[in-house]
Amino acid sequence: MRRDLELIRNETVKVWKKKRFAVIVLILLALVPVFVYAQMKIAQSSQGKYADWRAELRQRIADNTNALTSDRIPEEWKKWRVALVQQLQYYLDRDVNPNTPNAVRFTNTFLQNAVGLFIPLMVLAVASDIVSSERSGGTIKMLLTRPVRRWRILAAKLVTLSMYVSLILVTTAAVSYLVSGLVFGYGGWREPVFVGFKLNGSNMDTTGVHAIAQGVYMLMQLGLVWFSAMTVAVIAFMVSVLVRSTAASLVTMMAAVISGSILANMASSWHSAKYLFNVNLDLSVYLQGSPPPIEGMTLGFSLAVLAVWSLAAIGVSFAVFTRQDILA
Amino acid sequence: MRGKKDRLWPVLGTVCLLCTALLLLGFGWALKDAWAPSGGLALPSPTQATPQPGGEWTSLPEIKAIAIGDSLTRGVGDVAGKGYVADSLDELSKSMGKPVKLSGNLAVSGLEAAKLNELLDGKAMRDAVAGANLVLLTIGGNDLFRSSQQSGGSIAEGGGIDPELAKRLLPTTEAHLKAVMTKLRAINPSAKIAYVALYNPFYELAQLRPAIASILADWNGYAVKLAEADGNIVVVPTADLFEAQSARYLSSDHFHPNGAGYARIAIRVAQALD
Numbered sequence: 001m002r003r004d005l006e007l008i009r010n011e012t013v014k015v016w017k018k019k020r021f022a023v024i025v026l027i028l029l030a031l032v033p034v035f036v037y038a039q040m041k042i043a044q045s046s047q048g049k050y051a052d053w054r055a056e057l058r059q060r061i062a063d064n065t066n067a068l069t070s071d072r073i074p075e076e077w078k079k080w081r082v083a084l085v086q087q088l089q090y091y092l093d094r095d096v097n098p099n100t101p102n103a104v105r106f107t108n109t110f111l112q113n114a115v116g117l118f119i120p121l122m123v124l125a126v127a128s129d130i131v132s133s134e135r136s137g138g139t140i141k142m143l144l145t146r147p148v149r150r151w152r153i154l155a156a157k158l159v160t161l162s163m164y165v166s167l168i169l170v171t172t173a174a175v176s177y178l179v180s181g182l183v184f185g186y187g188g189w190r191e192p193v194f195v196g197f198k199l200n201g202s203n204m205d206t207t208g209v210h211a212i213a214q215g216v217y218m219l220m221q222l223g224l225v226w227f228s229a230m231t232v233a234v235i236a237f238m239v240s241v242l243v244r245s246t247a248a249s250l251v252t253m254m255a256a257v258i259s260g261s262i263l264a265n266m267a268s269s270w271h272s273a274k275y276l277f278n279v280n281l282d283l284s285v286y287l288q289g290s291p292p293p294i295e296g297m298t299l300g301f302s303l304a305v306l307a308v309w310s311l312a313a314i315g316v317s318f319a320v321f322t323r324q325d326i327l328a
Numbered sequence: 329m330r331g332k333k334d335r336l337w338p339v340l341g342t343v344c345l346l347c348t349a350l351l352l353l354g355f356g357w358a359l360k361d362a363w364a365p366s367g368g369l370a371l372p373s374p375t376q377a378t379p380q381p382g383g384e385w386t387s388l389p390e391i392k393a394i395a396i397g398d399s400l401t402r403g404v405g406d407v408a409g410k411g412y413v414a415d416s417l418d419e420l421s422k423s424m425g426k427p428v429k430l431s432g433n434l435a436v437s438g439l440e441a442a443k444l445n446e447l448l449d450g451k452a453m454r455d456a457v458a459g460a461n462l463v464l465l466t467i468g469g470n471d472l473f474r475s476s477q478q479s480g481g482s483i484a485e486g487g488g489i490d491p492e493l494a495k496r497l498l499p500t501t502e503a504h505l506k507a508v509m510t511k512l513r514a515i516n517p518s519a520k521i522a523y524v525a526l527y528n529p530f531y532e533l534a535q536l537r538p539a540i541a542s543i544l545a546d547w548n549g550y551a552v553k554l555a556e557a558d559g560n561i562v563v564v565p566t567a568d569l570f571e572a573q574s575a576r577y578l579s580s581d582h583f584h585p586n587g588a589g590y591a592r593i594a595i596r597v598a599q600a601l602d
Contacts, residue, residue: 008341009337009341012337012340012341012344013336013337013340016336016340050431050432051392051429051431051459054455055431055432055456057452058432058434058452058455058456059432059433059434061434061452062432062433062434062435062436065436066402066435066436066437069436069437069438089450089452092451092452093374093450093451093452094371094374095372095374095375096371162348163341163344163345163347163348164344166344166347166348166350166351167343167344167347169347169351170347170350170351192369192371195361195365196361196362196365208365210365210366210367210368210369211368211369211371212361212368212369213369216357219350219353219354219357220354220355220357220358220361221354221358222350222351222354223351223352223353223354223355223356223357223358224354224355224358226351226352226354226355227355286362287358287362299359299362300363
């Protein structure tokens with residue numbers, strides 16, 4: 001046990017010294033202000049146009065309803081819009097503003113948009129070379145000549161990776177909150193958000209809808225984002241074991257993640273695509289109550305798919321790593 | 329060097345563990361909320377918007393307008409997407425010498441009178457109408473002309489229109505119009521309502537002219553009757569605008585006005601209101 005802890009400590013410090021985490025923080029510090037600025041511009045431009053948020057919301061509902069009447073828009077977009085219109089209507093009927101500008105709201109929206117690409121990308125910055133760099137750097141021989149079983153070494157690396165995934169997610173949320181708060185104010189933790197919308201065909205079932213505080217929503221969203229980020233991390237971990245070069249493992253994973261976000265937008269009629277892990281990454285759609293990328297996907301289904309992929313990836317990683325011949 | 333390294337691990341390790349615990353808590357909470365939700369936050373009950381103070385427009389510093397109805401109010405057919413609403417309000421503002429502000433265009437293309445009647449029960453519409461001094465309205469065209477399209481006929485050629493069916497639809501549609509007007513009045517007792525009457529989009533088809541003319545006369549006449557009974561509704565006639573040179577003022581779908589057609593409607597609306 002002590003020796004395992006020592007291994008984890010060794011790996012953690014190694015990643016830290018590679019300055020991977022510092023790069024991630026720098027990227028966040030550079031990008032989040034850009035998003036905050038864009039959001040501020042949107043808020044400013046709509047401010048003069050409408051008397052109050054209710055008028056703006058009414059107009060949004062009317063505009064989206066109009067888009068629905070066109071025959072030319074694809075069926076999936078229609079479904080998405082129907083869900084949006086009915087949700088906005090629900091907010092309006094209960095006199096709750098779904099768009100109050102504050103740092104918590106911004107962070108939630110940011111996480112929602114980041115879960116598909118941005119967060120996987122940051123996870124890959126750590127995960128892609130955690131094994132392959134040992135190989136390309138030649139240090140793997142030193143690592144394996146220690147009097148420790150191979151699987152223990154790999155397990156230490158896996159634990160290290162999950163620790164960094166947690167750190168990255170919390171840092172992302174924290175940076176987003178702290179930076180956007182400068183502009184939008186740091187409040188909004190207790191503002192209500194409605195969850196529990198269920199889409200039945202083209203009708204929104206609102207029987208299960210209840211209000212929760214925005215802070216709780218953020219925590220739940222972070223939890224779901226964590227699950228999908230862990231899946232990406234574990235699969236990248238496997239690729240890093242299988243592929244010798246860091247660049248190749250990074251490119252493989254990027255291709256998988258990007259193709260997932262493309263597929264999610266266009267594969268709604270290819271039903272078996274829902275068993276791919278990359279289509280299931282955006283778990284926050286279930287929290288928002290918007291229609292999933294492919295019909296028939298539910299929170300439980302997506303979690304199960306991601307879990308199966310993760311377990312398989314872990315299995316392959318250990319099986320390969322413990323048997324692999326380490327050549328020069 | 330050695331000392332620094334020693335401090336890094338305890339701090340980093342603890343922070344990472346705490347982050348993981350936090351995320352696991354969030355994950356568990358999300359699952360619980362999705363599968364076994366509890367009651368949720370209690371919210372204050374929503375407030376109803378109070379109707380705008382009535383009285384003469386001359387005494388108001390600013391006129392708030394709302395546009396509701398179907399594709400004509402939405403501006404379908406106008407390449408610029410403007411329709412008649414913005415222009416007529418600009419014109420009105422000029423002639424009255426005070427700002428006329430549009431607080432929203434809630435028109436939905438394809439809307440029928442019965443559906444509008446239903447929408448007026450919703451909070452969105454009620455609040456919007458209650459907060460306005462002026463309501464611009466178009467409705468009925470879809471009920472009478474689109475519903476009487478026979479299957480297979482193309483509306484662009486007008487070939488599919490069945491005037492007999494449109495005639496049969498008149499009584500129910502008129503009842504819906506009356507219900508809409510009554511509801512608008514109930515929500516806002518003092519707002520002025522401008523109803524833009526129907527025109528014959530198939531004027532080019534000579535064989536349909538007499539039949540549609542009689543339908544339009546019936547419908548528009550009914551609207552005028554409603555307006556007279558109310559006293560604060562104006563009916564803006566448009567049928568004559570699209571007769572002499574209908575091709576010039578109708579858009580490529582041969583049904584909705586084009587930009588120039590909407591500009592003519594806008595002038596009429598402004599004149600009728602001032």
